[in-house]
Structures are given as C-alpha cells and as structure tokens.
Amino acid sequence: MGKLSVIIGTQWGDEGKGKWVDKIARDIDIVCRFQGGNNAGHTVHVGGKKHVFHLLPNGVLHEGKIIALTSGVVIDPRVLMREIIQLREHISVEPERMWISTKAHVITPWHVYLDTKSEENAKTPIGTTKRGIGPTYAERDLRNGLRVESMVDADARREWLEKRKEADPSFKSFCENTSHLWEDFDRSADFVAKFACQAEEKIRRAHQEGKNVLCEGAQGTMLDINHGSYPFVTSSSTLASQAAVSLGIDPRKIDKIWGVGKVYATRVGEGPFPTELFDEIGQLLRKRGNEYGATTQRPRRCGWFDAVAMRFAREVNGLDGVYLNKLDILSGLPELKIAVAYRHPSLGKLDTFPTNGDVLRNCQPVYETFKGWEQEIPRSGSISTLPLAARDFLHHLEESSGCKILSVGTGVDREDFLIP
Numbered sequence: 001m002g003k004l005s006v007i008i009g010t011q012w013g014d015e016g017k018g019k020w021v022d023k024i025a026r027d028i029d030i031v032c033r034f035q036g037g038n039n040a041g042h043t044v045h046v047g048g049k050k051h052v053f054h055l056l057p058n059g060v061l062h063e064g065k066i067i068a069l070t071s072g073v074v075i076d077p078r079v080l081m082r083e084i085i086q087l088r089e090h091i092s093v094e095p096e097r098m099w100i101s102t103k104a105h106v107i108t109p110w111h112v113y114l115d116t117k118s119e120e121n122a123k124t125p126i127g128t129t130k131r132g133i134g135p136t137y138a139e140r141d142l143r144n145g146l147r148v149e150s151m152v153d154a155d156a157r158r159e160w161l162e163k164r165k166e167a168d169p170s171f172k173s174f175c176e177n178t179s180h181l182w183e184d185f186d187r188s189a190d191f192v193a194k195f196a197c198q199a200e201e202k203i204r205r206a207h208q209e210g211k212n213v214l215c216e217g218a219q220g221t222m223l224d225i226n227h228g229s230y231p232f233v234t235s236s237s238t239l240a241s242q243a244a245v246s247l248g249i250d251p252r253k254i255d256k257i258w259g260v261g262k263v264y265a266t267r268v269g270e271g272p273f274p275t276e277l278f279d280e281i282g283q284l285l286r287k288r289g290n291e292y293g294a295t296t297q298r299p300r301r302c303g304w305f306d307a308v309a310m311r312f313a314r315e316v317n318g319l320d321g322v323y324l325n326k327l328d329i330l331s332g333l334p335e336l337k338i339a340v341a342y343r344h345p346s347l348g349k350l351d352t353f354p355t356n357g358d359v360l361r362n363c364q365p366v367y368e369t370f371k372g373w374e375q376e377i378p379r380s381g382s383i384s385t386l387p388l389a390a391r392d393f394l395h396h397l398e399e400s401s402g403c404k405i406l407s408v409g410t411g412v413d414r415e416d417f418l419i420p
C-alpha cells in the first residue's frame with residue numbers, strides 16, 4: 001500500500017498551495033484534483049518561469065507523474081484541451097499519465113452563461129469567477145447534468161443536448177445563438193475523450209500496489225459549501241475529507257493532511273472577512289504580495305492573519321501541520337497583528353469561528369500585536385536564522401492557531417522556504 005496524502009487551503013483560497021504541492025510531488029506517483037474546476041488558479045515558479053494552471057493540478061510539471069481529475073471535479077473541456085496543449089510544449093501528456101474521471105461533471109457554455117447572468121442580475125452577487133461552477137454542480141445535484149462519460153460519446157452528448165432543448169426553451173434559444181461555442185465545445189470534447197477513464201478505480205488499484213497518491217485541494221476551507229461563510233462560498237466541498245469522497249477511497253487510508261496558508265489573509269469576491277484592512281497596510285500587502293487573482297485578475301482583499309479561522313480549519317480538516325507562505329512580504333512593517341478571537345456586539349467574545357454568516361459579518365477581530373523586523377529575511381535554511389521578531393511572530397501564530405508550522409515560504413521560487 002502506498003501513501004495517501006491530502007493538501008488543502010486553510011483560508012479563503014489563493015494560499016499558494018501550488019508551491020508546496022510542487023515540492024511534495026517529488027515523492028508522489030499520482031497527483032489528483034478532487035473538487036472545483038477552472039475557478040482555481042495555481043501559480044508555480046520554476047527556474048524563473050511562471051506557470052499558471054486552472055484545472056490541471058500542479059504536479060503536472062513533473063515528468064513521469066500521473067495526473068488525475070476525479071469524480072468531484074467539474075470540467076470545462078475547452079479549458080482542459082487548452083491546458084493539455086500548453087503542457088505539451090514542455091512535457092509529454094499521454095492517456096497513460098492523464099486520467100480524467102468518466103464520473104466528473106461537465107461545464108458547458110450554457111453553465112458559464114448561467115453563472116455570468118445570475119451574477120449580473122443578483123441583488124447581492126457572490127462575486128463568483130463566472131466559470132460556470134455553481135450551475136454545473138447544481139445540475140449534478142438535480143440529476144440532469146452531463147457527465148464526462150456522456151460528453152465523450154458523441155451520440156450520448158447529442159442525446160443530452162436534445163433532451164435539454166426539449167425540456168428548456170431558454171436553453172434551446174441559447175444554443176441556437178451560440179453555435180460557434182458549441183462547435184468549440186464538441187471539438188474539445190472529442191480531443192479530451194482519450195483521457196476519460198475510470199480514474200477512481202485506477203487510483204485505488206495503484207495505491208494498493210504501492211503508489212503514493214497526493215490529493216490537491218482547490219479554493220480554501222472558508223469557501224467550503226457546507227462549513228464556509230455561506231452563501232459567499234464556492235459550490236463544492238473544499239475540505240480534506242472530500243478527497244476520500246471524490247476518489248471513492250476508504251477515508252481511514254489517508255495518512256497525512258496538510259494545510260496551506262499565508263502569514264496574512266486574503267479573500268476575493270464578496271462575503272465577510274473579519275480581519276480585512278482598508279488602510280494603507282492592506283494596500284501595501286496587496287502590492288508587495290502581488291495579491292491579484294490568478295484566474296480573474298481581481299485585486300484580492302487583504303488583512304491580518306486570522307487564528308480563529310485557522311483553528312477552525314485545523315479542526316474541520318484534521319490538519320497534521322501547515323505550510324505558510326509569504327513571510328518576506330511582512331518584512332519592514334513596524335508592527336504586525338494576529339486575530340486571536342472575535343468580538344460580537346451582542347454575543348460578546350467568541351473563540352470559535354461562527355457558523356452563521358450574519359454573526360460573522362458583525363464580528364470585530366480581537367488582535368494581539370507584535371513588533372515587526374526591519375531587515376530582509378533569509379530565503380532558505382532554518383527558521384532559527386530569522387530575526388528574533390520574526391521568530392516571535394511565527395511562534396505566536398503557531399500557538400494561537402494550534403497548527404504545527406511545517407515550513408515557511410520566503411519568496412516566489414520553489415526553493416524559497418525555511419524549515420524548522
């Protein structure tokens with residue numbers, strides 16, 4: 001039996017999971033994505049070159065690894081085709097190393113349209129990525145969605161389309177006016193057909209035969225459909241346990257669960273964000289940290305590290321430890337803060353993350369304040385070589401969040417990190 005590990009985001013997404021996935025993937029045989037779709041955007045810097053993926057997992061850059069998208073992922077074949085073609089410029093991408101689940105649901109041009117329209121018409125938009133994620137999961141749950149197994153079979157695909165047109169006149173008229181989109185869709189569906197397989201079955205067998213499997217989460221814990229700040233969440237479960245569901249694997253076989261976070265916090269889209277900074281420090285974090293969405297290029301909202309949220313992430317995911325990013329961005333700030341609790345106007349002091357969105361919206365963070373450090377920090381080596389103030393900050397971050405720090409990122413390159 002090989003090792004099965006899961007890595008997930010502990011905040012509101014964009015934690016920089018790619019950097020650590022890429023590092024961990026060296027000892028891994030199969031890297032899977034288990035939820036979400038091309039609403040994600042992972043950036044990996046290798047040898048000064050920037051790579052951005054939306055659908056394929058980060059491990060894809062390592063020649064010889066198997067890449068899988070399992071049942072819980074939603075797949076826009078046009079995006080998948082684009083990413084496969086882009087990848088082929090660097091490495092070989094053949095069906096032996098790219099497993100796309102026949103059970104995964106398909107994002108069509110219609111779903112993208114629905115997502116865009118509902119955001120444009122909403123009184124209170126969610127701030128989605130408009131990639132069709134929500135409508136595709138909604139149709140899956142209504143049990144009239146299109147699965148990869150039907151998409152890759154031209155007859156089944158046509159049958160699904162005809163049935164939908166019959167059932168829904170607005171879908172019919174959309175199709176009539178967007179034939180170019182559907183031609184593109186058909187072409188992509190045919191292109192990705194050879195990668196469709198019973199990915200979950202293959203992963204289970206490979207795992208039993210000793211292969212190491214890494215499941216890579218997208219978005220973050222606070223965007224989880226069940227436990228996040230509903231309704232300002234994504235439409236899938238972003239928690240580690242979802243990996244077992246999506247792979248159809250015994251949850252007790254998971255060996256390690258790692259979280260990824262930043263030493264401050266960011267959020268894109270709408271929704272409550274207790275530690276958000278509206279002042280020049282927030283702007284500075286955005287500028288220095290290059291906090292712009294990898295998928296939509298929207299500026300990210302920035303704030304202080306939230307230990308209440310991190311404690312919640314530790315609990316709901318069962319974290320063995322956390323990889324932290326972007327310590328270098330804090331260098332030079334005279335003082336730093338960590339939210340250790342919230343204060344609510346009628347409920348008083350809260351030590352745990354509220355389950356109700358309205359409660360969360362009215363919470364004010366209770367901060368502990370720390371001295372900053374002036375000097376540049378070392379890019380690699382040991383955490384013990386950091387200035388005293390930086391070590392003190394990390395120590396308190398670890399204490400207040402109850403999460404063991406596994407490593408700290410100090411720059412964009414994959415070799416830029418410190419270890420305990």
Ligand code: IMP
Nearest residue numbers: 013014039040127128129233234268269
């Ligand atoms: P959706 O996933 O496109 O439906 O968007 C729902 C919410 O999740 C919005 O607030 C998005 O900004 C957010 N979101 C979705 N994907 C990501 C991501 O990869 N990083 C950060 N936020 C995301």
